[in-house]
């Protein structure tokens with residue numbers, strides 16, 4: 001059957017834009033994310049008899065100032081953990097940054113709710129799959145609230161709109177001649193919901209990710225003719241290397257494709273909890289062939305009738321799919337081929353980040369070796385959690401969690417470098433200037449090179465955000481804080497105030513310089529630590545509405561004006577006390593208590 005399907009592909013025709021030759025590979029990621037480039041696969045027209053026209057449209061159907069980004073739709077076999085939170089925090093930081101740039105952002109997240117694993121998890125809890133999905137999906141929503149995730153769309157794959165769109169998509173691929181029925185026998189990992197190649201398994205047919213044995217299954221299933229798209233996928237990735245990032249993941253994907261693509265089964269005869277296959281109610285659609293469509297169905301407007309084309313016209317193609325490397329094959333091979341088959345544009349970029357690990361193993365629901373994000377947020381606050389994981393784990397690589405490291409990093413960066421700088425500067429301003437700025441910040445920095453130093457770091461942060469180098473973006477912002485601390489230490493305004501006269505005037509100007517630094521930090525760090533930045537901004541005498549109206553243009557030096565009154569100094573980030581520190585303090589407290597008692601005696 002697969003051979004039959006090869007014919008239409010052999011005759012296919014695709015036109016590629018010469019701008020996207022191999023030189024394009026060298027283009028910077030920053031440019032890539034800004035360029036409204038996408039591959040558009042026109043729907044097969046009857047006249048072309050299934051021929052595939054691949055053109056590079058300027059922007060597909062999404063407006064160039066719209067930035068659509070997605071997280072995976074998380075599988076509701078268990079509540080979220082720090083790994084699920086990691087992708088979502090990163091996506092939220094990117095979304096906030098893009099909004100600061102003035103883009104219309106559609107940030108999509110949601111839950112993947114069908115399949116065998118869900119039915120099993122529900123029955124283990126003694127509930128129906130539907131009830132189980134409601135509970136777990138809500139757990140995701142409430143964690144996102146606690147972590148200040150500002151998503152625009154939350155799609156559940158049990159939503160009737162989604163189900164209708166999946167069926168329309170399926171019918172389209174069927175009409176293209178890319179679906180056929182066949183017997184299949186192989187080793188199946190229920191946790192991956194995927195048939196595996198024996199060569200990829202560990203001893204006793206164990207899945208290397210979930211360390212559980214795969215089971216032998218034989219089914220009469222519907223198949224998607226993935227093999228038909230092998231050559232086109234190869235070509236597409238050569239001409240659009242941005243499609244899969246970072247580049248080492250692109251290499252991985254290219255090598256999978258080169259090793260030969262096999263058609264994959266897209267229905268399950270044995271799974272009831274799923275979307276029925278159109279025309280064959282005895283089978284349900286395979287979870288991946290269902291869940292991936294969530295990125296499109298999420299674009300549907302609430303009151304609109306469910307319609308694939310309408311949803312596509314509301315923002316597809318996505319600018320960025322942010323995923324963990326575990327699901328790269330589904331997003332970088334299966335999904336593009338499915339879209340090609342349906343005549344839809346490909347996403348502009350799939351970025352596969354690394355794993356949060358525990359003892360070297362991927363933290364995951366199936367292994368149960370997870371870190372509890374609710375607990376971290378309750379103990380340390382959302383800013384600390386967001387900052388630590390984005391700053392500490394190089395985006396793209398794996399990272400292990402350690403609580404000591406967590407506490408050291410957030411205390412050093414957020415409490416000391418940023419929080420203390422603001423607090424001591426506001427303290428000096430209150431004592432010496434009635435909390436009021438004596439000059440414009442633009443005037444205060446005249447005659448120094450300090451302004452340029454900060455401007456260079458701001459630009460560095462912007463480039464890193466655009467490149468999705470989130471850790472480096474945090475680093476650049478921290479350097480702004482370090483520069484502010486060095487400035488204040490060198491100038492020592494506290495001693496200038498004591499001298500009085502012109503020295504005191506110079507000190508008052510120095511405070512304005514440092515507070516302008518704080519204002520700029522509040523804008524540049526807002527994508528990563530939004531609450532902390534709001535608190536900083538309020539201390540500088542601004543309102544929440546003013547904070548919400550910020551754009552990246554506000555990183556420009558000169559925002560603070562003469563006469564602006566600052567709020568009373570109040571720590572914006574409470575230092576996390578470690579047990580040893582607390583014990584130390586308690587000991588000091590009891591010692592001084594004893595001393596006082598002695599003195600009184």
Ligand SMILES: Nc1ncnc2c1ncn2[C@@H]1O[C@H](COP(=O)(O)OP(=O)(O)OP(=O)(O)O)[C@@H](O)[C@H]1O
Nearest residue numbers: 074075083084087323324355356362363364365366
């Ligand atoms: N340890 C992790 N590190 C980083 N991201 C993770 C981690 N675990 C899950 N994710 C994120 O969640 C996605 C997978 O979602 P899923 O709901 O399947 O979670 P899971 O915990 O990996 O599930 P399972 O353990 O059952 O495979 C990943 O692609 C990634 O975006």
